[in-house]
Amino acid sequence: MYFxxxxxxxxxxxxxxxxxxxxxxxxNRPRRDYPKEIVF
Structure with a gap:
């Protein structure tokens, strides 16, 4: 249950x-310098 x-x-x-x-x-339209990857 906990898992x-x-x-x-x-x-x-x-x-x-x-x-x-x-x-x-x-x-928000992504700008040209917007990072392609999602960084957490």
Whole structure:
């Protein structure tokens, strides 16, 4: 149960980061000097 909870939390964090990144790139057009990779 603990492992499932940990995995669920990690997946939700990853999905939140992905959604925020997609929204960020959608509303803010990437500039020419924008890094291609996501750096955490």
């Amino acid at each position: 499932y909870k940990e995995t669920n939390i990690n997946l939700s964090i990853i999905s939140l980061i992905t959604i925020s990144y997609i929204l960020y790139t959608k509303f």
